Amino acid sequence: xxAAPELTVSQWFNSNQPLTLRELRGKVVVIEAFQMLCxxxxxxxxxxxxxxxxxxxxxxxxxxxxHTVFEHHAAMxxxxxxxxxxxxxxxxxxxxxEAGPGSVxxxxxxxxxxxxxxxxxxxxxxxxxxxxxxxxxxxxxGAEIASLLSHGTHQEQRELSKEGDPENCGEDGCPVPTPAQxx
Amino acid sequence: xxAAPELTVSQWFNSNQPLTLRELRGKVVVIEAFQMLCxxxxxxxxxxxxxxxxxxxxxxxxxxxxHTVFEHHAAMxxxxxxxxxxxxxxxxxxxxxEAGPGSVxxxxxxxxxxxxxxxxxxxxxxxxxxxxxxxxxxxxxGAEIASLLSHGTHQEQRELSKEGDPENCGEDGCPVPTPAQxx
Amino acid sequence: xxAAPELTVSQWFNSNQPLTLRELRGKVVVIEAFQMLCxxxxxxxxxxxxxxxxxxxxxxxxxxxxHTVFEHHAAMxxxxxxxxxxxxxxxxxxxxxEAGPGSVxxxxxxxxxxxxxxxxxxxxxxxxxxxxxxxxxxxxxGAEIASLLSHGTHQEQRELSKEGDPENCGEDGCPVPTPAQxx
Amino acid sequence: xxAAPELTVSQWFNSNQPLTLRELRGKVVVIEAFQMLCxxxxxxxxxxxxxxxxxxxxxxxxxxxxHTVFEHHAAMxxxxxxxxxxxxxxxxxxxxxEAGPGSVxxxxxxxxxxxxxxxxxxxxxxxxxxxxxxxxxxxxxGAEIASLLSHGTHQEQRELSKEGDPENCGEDGCPVPTPAQxx
Numbered sequence: 001x002x003a004a005p006e007l008t009v010s011q012w013f014n015s016n017q018p019l020t021l022r023e024l025r026g027k028v029v030v031i032e033a034f035q036m037l038c039x040x041x042x043x044x045x046x047x048x049x050x051x052x053x054x055x056x057x058x059x060x061x062x063x064x065x066x067h068t069v070f071e072h073h074a075a076m077x078x079x080x081x082x083x084x085x086x087x088x089x090x091x092x093x094x095x096x097x098e099a100g101p102g103s104v105x106x107x108x109x110x111x112x113x114x115x116x117x118x119x120x121x122x123x124x125x126x127x128x129x130x131x132x133x134x135x136x137x138x139x140x141x142g143a144e145i146a147s148l149l150s151h152g153t154h155q156e157q158r159e160l161s162k163e164g165d166p167e168n169c170g171e172d173g174c175p176v177p178t179p180a181q182x183x
Numbered sequence: 184x185x186a187a188p189e190l191t192v193s194q195w196f197n198s199n200q201p202l203t204l205r206e207l208r209g210k211v212v213v214i215e216a217f218q219m220l221c222x223x224x225x226x227x228x229x230x231x232x233x234x235x236x237x238x239x240x241x242x243x244x245x246x247x248x249x250h251t252v253f254e255h256h257a258a259m260x261x262x263x264x265x266x267x268x269x270x271x272x273x274x275x276x277x278x279x280x281e282a283g284p285g286s287v288x289x290x291x292x293x294x295x296x297x298x299x300x301x302x303x304x305x306x307x308x309x310x311x312x313x314x315x316x317x318x319x320x321x322x323x324x325g326a327e328i329a330s331l332l333s334h335g336t337h338q339e340q341r342e343l344s345k346e347g348d349p350e351n352c353g354e355d356g357c358p359v360p361t362p363a364q365x366x
Numbered sequence: 367x368x369a370a371p372e373l374t375v376s377q378w379f380n381s382n383q384p385l386t387l388r389e390l391r392g393k394v395v396v397i398e399a400f401q402m403l404c405x406x407x408x409x410x411x412x413x414x415x416x417x418x419x420x421x422x423x424x425x426x427x428x429x430x431x432x433h434t435v436f437e438h439h440a441a442m443x444x445x446x447x448x449x450x451x452x453x454x455x456x457x458x459x460x461x462x463x464e465a466g467p468g469s470v471x472x473x474x475x476x477x478x479x480x481x482x483x484x485x486x487x488x489x490x491x492x493x494x495x496x497x498x499x500x501x502x503x504x505x506x507x508g509a510e511i512a513s514l515l516s517h518g519t520h521q522e523q524r525e526l527s528k529e530g531d532p533e534n535c536g537e538d539g540c541p542v543p544t545p546a547q548x549x
Numbered sequence: 550x551x552a553a554p555e556l557t558v559s560q561w562f563n564s565n566q567p568l569t570l571r572e573l574r575g576k577v578v579v580i581e582a583f584q585m586l587c588x589x590x591x592x593x594x595x596x597x598x599x600x601x602x603x604x605x606x607x608x609x610x611x612x613x614x615x616h617t618v619f620e621h622h623a624a625m626x627x628x629x630x631x632x633x634x635x636x637x638x639x640x641x642x643x644x645x646x647e648a649g650p651g652s653v654x655x656x657x658x659x660x661x662x663x664x665x666x667x668x669x670x671x672x673x674x675x676x677x678x679x680x681x682x683x684x685x686x687x688x689x690x691g692a693e694i695a696s697l698l699s700h701g702t703h704q705e706q707r708e709l710s711k712e713g714d715p716e717n718c719g720e721d722g723c724p725v726p727t728p729a730q731x732x
Contacts, residue, residue: 037263037270042225048688055688075266080220083258087220139597139604142691149692150699231505238505322414322421325508326515333516403629403636408591441632446586449624453586 004029004120004128005110007066009095011078013085019093021126024062028148031120033066033097033108036076036084038116044135045117046090052141053092060149065094068108068116073099123148187212187303187311188293190249192278194261196268202276204309207245211331214303216249216280216291219259219267221299227318228300229273235324236275243332248277251291251299256282306331370395370486370494371476373432375461377444379451385459387492390428394514397486399432399463399474402442402450404482410501411483412456418507419458426515431460434474434482439465489514553578553669553677554659556615558644560627562634568642570675573611577697580669582615582646582657585625585633587665593684594666595639601690602641609698614643617657617665622648672697 006021021029032049034041046065053063069076078096085094097105111120114133121130121144130144189204204212215232217224229248236246252259261279268277280288294303297316304313304327313327372387387395398415400407412431419429435442444462451460463471477486480499487496487510496510555570570578581598583590595614602612618625627645634643646654660669663682670679670693679693 037266039271051686051688055686055692072266072270075263080258080263083220083255087255088222137600137604138687139600139691142688143604143695143698146692146695147699150696234503234505238503238509320417320421321504322417322508325505326421326512329509329512330516332509333513403632405637438632438636441629446624446629449586449621453621454588 001127001129004122004126005107007064007095008098008106008110009066010098011096013082013094013096014091015093015095019064019095021122024122025126026124027059028056028061028124028145029120029122030061030063030145031066031122032063033068033111033113033116033118033120035069035071035116036067036081037072040135041117042088045119046088048119048136048138048141049092050090051138052145055142056145056149061145063092065090065092066097066107067094068097068105068113068118070104070108070116073103121145121148123151184310184312187305187309188290190247190278191281191289191293192249193281194279196265196277196279197274198276202247202278204305207305208309209307210242211239211244211307211328212303212305213244213246213328214249214305215246216251216294216296216299216301216303218252218254218299219250219264220255223318224300225271228302229271231302231319231321231324232275233273234321235328238325239328239332244328246275248273248275249280249290250277251280251288251296251301253287253291253299256286304328304331306334367493367495370488370492371473373430373461374464374472374476375432376464377462379448379460379462380457381459381461385430385461387488390488391492392490393425394422394427394490394511395486395488396427396429396511397432397488398429399434399477399479399482399484399486401435401437401482402433402447403438406501407483408454411485412454414485414502414504414507415458416456417504418511421508422511422515427511429458431456431458432463432473433460434463434471434479434484436470436474436482439469487511487514489517550676550678553671553675554656556613556644557647557655557659558615559647560645562631562643562645563640564642564644568613568644570671573671574675575673576608577605577610577673577694578669578671579610579612579694580615580671581612582617582660582662582665582667582669584616584618584620584665585630586621589684590666591637594668595637597668597685597687597690598641599639600687601694604691605694605698610694612641614639614641615646615656616643617646617654617662617667619653619657619665622652670694670697672700 004021007019009018012018030049030052032041032045034045036042038045049063049065052061067076067081081094081096097107100106100109111118111128111131113131117134119130119132119136119141120128123129129148187204190202192201195201213232213235215224215228217228219225221228232246232248235244250259250264264277264279280290283289283292294301294311294314296314300317302313302315302319302324303311306312312331370387373385375384378384396415396418398407398411400411402408404411415429415431418427433442433447447460447462463473466472466475477484477494477497479497483500485496485498485502485507486494489495495514553570556568558567561567579598579601581590581594583594585591587594598612598614601610616625616630630643630645646656649655649658660667660677660680662680666683668679668681668685668690669677672678678697
């Protein structure tokens with residue numbers, strides 16, 4: 001299992017401050033990677049993300065959008081995205097994936113996404129547990145998220161059995177404990 | 184019944200030349216007025232236009248899109264529209280409604296559209312026969328179009344009963360007969 | 367074009383009296399041939415019939431159901447059909463196609479139906495204009511019905527051009543003019 | 550939490566032998582309580598049960614149908630149900646809830662079901678964890694089932710912490726360990 005690469009975002013919508021996966025440790029993080037002009041994202045991916053955000057309690061599951069534009073860059077600028085978010089009444093935080101050296105933006109490249117929509121599920125310890133390209137049935141998405149909620153954090157389990165928690169500092173650094181973390 | 188105002192279009196996609204209602208006389212013209220970031224247009228209006236174009240013979244029914252942007256102008260530029268058309272694989276001609284003095288573009292104002300999506304149906308004589316705002320059931324759209332096809336053009340009927348056809352020159356000028364005209 | 371064979375019905379629901387195509391002359395008649403345990407009938411055919419009945423004026427278009435059981439006869443008796451009609455809140459007249467010598471009932475055999483659902487469209491003169499097996503798009507169904515409404519009856523056209531109307535007596539007899547007939 | 554009442558079934562389809570909840574201990578059991586002429590069961594409840602059976606591994610989740618007829622008894626006999634199961638291609642075991650003294654059948658009464666469709670979810674210890682009347686979103690159904698799978702059986706947890714397992718004999722008797730039980 002891979003530690004989920006940190007988000008590299010140039011601009012956030014629906015959030016007063018930049019968000020990082022590190023600060024979201026302790027919660028399950030569901031990321032809907034999309035492009036505003038991708039038909040499958042509009043018809044399936046984003047509505048599913050809305051349903052996920054509505055079903056699961058916000059203090060245990062955070063839903064984020066990630067605008068991973070890898071084509072038609074001039075057509076999907078932040079100005080257009082802002083109107084899109086307004087018209088589609090999306091209320092969860094949405095980050096603009098930072099432009100990379102090529103056409104693929106940085107976070108998209110770090111996760112090796114195959115395209116959009118992609119549904120990423122990150123557990124309470126920051127491990128990437130699912131990276132689905134295309135349409136995911138609701139039944140499966142619900143099961144995968146709930147499975148992580150039920151297990152509790154890996155860290156909790158480690159805390160029960162070990163002195164100290166050296167593994168708490170993983171490949172992607174050492175997280176600062178936050179109030180959102182389930183302990 | 185109102186003569187359908189001529190289109191005022193600043194740019195065409197999917198057409199090598201500007202299109203006018205005058206030149207389309209003799210055919211039923213179905214216009215889908217939409218905005219690319221209007222959810223109801225994406226989910227209902229445009230897919231219905233695609234189905235109409237697929238069902239009716241092209242030599243009798245012409246389907247046109249009209250991009251009537253009346254909000255978020257900076258977000259729905261022709262550059263963005265072009266990518267939208269590409270991604271949604273729309274193949275019928277789509278005109279950009281020319282900007283007006285206010286936020287409402289010129290053709291939209293001339294037709295007094297209530298918003299998007301709007302489905303306009305124009306008969307073979309250039310008369311506006313339907314101006315529907317919002318979602319129109321397929322059954323009704325199919326019935327309205329077929330009803331015009333069955334009646335034949337008013338002009339045909341006039342030709343059967345009158346000498347000359349002075350009414351052929353209407354409010355919007357005298358049409359040049361074209362090969363597409365049903366006579 | 368074939369004259370539509372008369373219905374052979376053993377029992378009617380949602381009608382105080384037996385119905386015949388002959389008495390319905392002058393109106394377009396839409397028949398949804400179905401079996402209550404046929405999944406495509408339940409999901410597509412019957413809901414479409416309900417929409418047709420709701421859209422078109424009842425004095426010009428009559429919608430009928432025809433229960434054409436050709437398999438599982440013991441499972442789809444009139445007792446079961448009555449509960450089905452109640453639960454699915456079908457309000458148009460529904461006839462039970464009379465059992466034939468084999469498994470296929472009589473009206474179904476007379477029309478040579480390929481299976482269920484089948485959508486039959488009969489014009490104002492009693493001619494069978496469409497016999498569709500399977501799913502028919504709403505756009506097409508609406509167009510086909512409206513096309514007949516617009517043309518008016520063949521009889522009207524004949525009356526305009528001929529003395530007498532010998533063709534008025536067709537393969538299936540001579541219709542008695544009725545008040546519902548469009549003249 | 551209530552121990553799930555045992556099923557009282559007069560006839561099984563899609564199963565060579567009668568099934569009991571007791572024998573299914575160790576697995577999550579999902580029961581779709583339906584009536585074959587209930588529109589919501591046909592359009593939502595049963596298709597969801599089919600999806601659940603397809604998604605979750607059969608050795609951990611058992612999906613059962615329960616035909617709980619409480620109205621139109623003469624219309625929904627086992628003969629009709631058998632044809633229904635055939636036509637809708639349902640392959641999971643389906644039991645006919647045994648007729649009770651009144652119109653409500655016995656298992657339906659024991660569970661106090663509000664109507665059909667009802668989705669019942671029983672955990673590995675035979676406890677009734679969910680009793681949903683009406684339409685349940687797939688996202689929620691998936692989450693609820695997965696949550697039980699992740700927790701493991703209560704019994705397992707008890708075994709980890711206690712000598713003996715007196716609670717293993719519950720309100721509804723003492724289960725005989727079976728090969729299907731997860732230990």
